[in-house]
Amino acid sequence: VTVYRALTHNSIARVRGPPSASLLLGNVTDTLYQESVGDVEFKWLRDYGGAWRLKALLGANILALADPKALQHVLQKSAYDYPKTRQLWVTLYNITGRSILWAPAGEIHARHRKVMMPAFSVPQLRSFLPLFRRSASKLSQLWKDRILAGRPGGATVEVNDWLARTTLDVIGEAAFDFDFGALDDTQNELSQAYHNMFADSQLYPSVWNMIFQALWSLMPEPLLYYIRYLPTREFKRYRSTREIMDKFSAELIKERRRDFVAGDPDKSRKDVMSVLVRANMSENPKTQLSDEEMRSQMSAMTLAGHETTANTLTWMLWELAKYPDVQDQLRAEIAQKRQDIVANGAYDFALDDFEAMPLLQAVVKETLRFHPIASYLWRVAAKDDVIPLEKPIVTETGELISEIPIAAGQVVMPSLCTYNRLAHVWGEDAHEWNPTRFLERDTEKETKVGMYANLISFCTLFLRLRDPKLTFLFLFAAAGVRSCIGWRFSVIEMQAIVVDLVENFRFAIPDDKPEIIRAPTMTMGPMVKGKMQEGFQMPLHVVPV
Numbered sequence: 001v002t003v004y005r006a007l008t009h010n011s012i013a014r015v016r017g018p019p020s021a022s023l024l025l026g027n028v029t030d031t032l033y034q035e036s037v038g039d040v041e042f043k044w045l046r047d048y049g050g051a052w053r054l055k056a057l058l059g060a061n062i063l064a065l066a067d068p069k070a071l072q073h074v075l076q077k078s079a080y081d082y083p084k085t086r087q088l089w090v091t092l093y094n095i096t097g098r099s100i101l102w103a104p105a106g107e108i109h110a111r112h113r114k115v116m117m118p119a120f121s122v123p124q125l126r127s128f129l130p131l132f133r134r135s136a137s138k139l140s141q142l143w144k145d146r147i148l149a150g151r152p153g154g155a156t157v158e159v160n161d162w163l164a165r166t167t168l169d170v171i172g173e174a175a176f177d178f179d180f181g182a183l184d185d186t187q188n189e190l191s192q193a194y195h196n197m198f199a200d201s202q203l204y205p206s207v208w209n210m211i212f213q214a215l216w217s218l219m220p221e222p223l224l225y226y227i228r229y230l231p232t233r234e235f236k237r238y239r240s241t242r243e244i245m246d247k248f249s250a251e252l253i254k255e256r257r258r259d260f261v262a263g264d265p266d267k268s269r270k271d272v273m274s275v276l277v278r279a280n281m282s283e284n285p286k287t288q289l290s291d292e293e294m295r296s297q298m299s300a301m302t303l304a305g306h307e308t309t310a311n312t313l314t315w316m317l318w319e320l321a322k323y324p325d326v327q328d329q330l331r332a333e334i335a336q337k338r339q340d341i342v343a344n345g346a347y348d349f350a351l352d353d354f355e356a357m358p359l360l361q362a363v364v365k366e367t368l369r370f371h372p373i374a375s376y377l378w379r380v381a382a383k384d385d386v387i388p389l390e391k392p393i394v395t396e397t398g399e400l401i402s403e404i405p406i407a408a409g410q411v412v413m414p415s416l417c418t419y420n421r422l423a424h425v426w427g428e429d430a431h432e433w434n435p436t437r438f439l440e441r442d443t444e445k446e447t448k449v450g451m452y453a454n455l456i457s458f459c460t461l462f463l464r465l466r467d468p469k470l471t472f473l474f475l476f477a478a479a480g481v482r483s484c485i486g487w488r489f490s491v492i493e494m495q496a497i498v499v500d501l502v503e504n505f506r507f508a509i510p511d512d513k514p515e516i517i518r519a520p521t522m523t524m525g526p527m528v529k530g531k532m533q534e535g536f537q538m539p540l541h542v543v544p545v
């Protein structure tokens, strides 16, 4: 009924949007088959403003949103009234099981979030800094020994693969106290299962696959849990990864629970799984996560916590290679801070040191703005609603509207990559990578969309986390919202890694200047044009400093 209402509700039809190339496929292929993320979205933003209509498969409408107030409404204020679409939650279920990424909006998601939050508290994350620094330094040493030894002029390094291996090892140790051995090239079932998963399974889905997914909206829900057994390229890949991970997680949870029951001999254990097991066992049995849910969190953590950070770091190094003056200034800032650290008798960078490095902060934020690896999200309205707009849009009939009424069942597509390019939020040069914008910004007057620098890239709600009172509040407020639980983890990890790499190496675009594209997959990875079948990659010329 809701699907039918959404199809027949006519207010959305008045919102302007691109003509649809095909009656059957609508504009969906424009997005999924575009060469580089943004090719079509930035044009639509220019043509229609902060909201536009796309045609989905079988004639349905999709409302795409870049407007700050609209995004705040859909992702924060009424977040549980905009659950994930069936296509998205089924995919997340297929990859991770009954994890927080799958968890249906409302009581189930709030229960998952509550048990998981303690593992992402600020003190807990501070304790991971030595791990991040150790992993970064291991990566630098491997480059020096294996690739750059005897080559003072440097060599071309495929940095994305190395960074994905580094972040996989980091998440393994931080989340499970487990060594994936990815940097050491250990032949490991688990690390192989996650290698290039999205590039292998999601790039340019077939038309039949898209039509099949559109039909999920009409299928009875219980049936959707069995779709994963179909023998398609992507389902086979997801299934084998999940089976390997499930086996591993089951053992790990058993071990951690045994520790807990036996009095937890190693109370200092900080890995996410230990904190999760402790938090879960302290919960009221009614609100505890089941064994299956606990196992699934491990898949979710590995999935959400490694390629995301690796791809963002890759884009950061690419931009630093393109802007050698910014790279030099960053290296000078690092050298200055290193001198202060040595003068103070400290051994290595602390979190406060990173926070006192304005250019480092700006480079991380600007990269998250410019290259949001989750370039758009999928939501569906659970009930009739009116979406407010900060800037009015012009309709098909020439009216100016500042609210869009929608019917239950309406599919909404928060377009994170276009919000991050709004000229009235980020400046007239929003389509340029320019970290200095974060050295000069006054965010007070902006509609608060993102918790971190008002960026939407982590889908976060806005609160000033430096204030301890608000941090406390955040733990509760965030219990009901689907923002990225790992945003701070990722920011600290990226700072720790980029500081080590820029301190030790100079990055440049290789002489053959490969054309890099932002592949339209779930984590917007870099690919070399013409070599897409080789998966994500970013060749950069690397010279030891």
Ligand code: HEM
Binding pocket: 100, 101, 113, 300, 301, 304, 305, 306, 308, 309, 312, 372, 373, 374, 377, 378, 457, 458, 459, 481, 482, 483, 484, 485, 486, 487, 489, 490
């Ligand atoms: C640059 C790195 C990252 C980016 C840009 C990012 C972005 C996002 C976004 C946009 C969402 C919302 C997705 C949706 O609701 O449809 C999300 C959710 C999530 N992220 Fe991240 N993420 C990053 C790193 C991480 C890391 C390192 C972890 C874990 C250690 C993590 C764990 C999660 C989890 C568990 C959720 C689901 C939260 C929920 O539904 O309540 N992410 N992330």
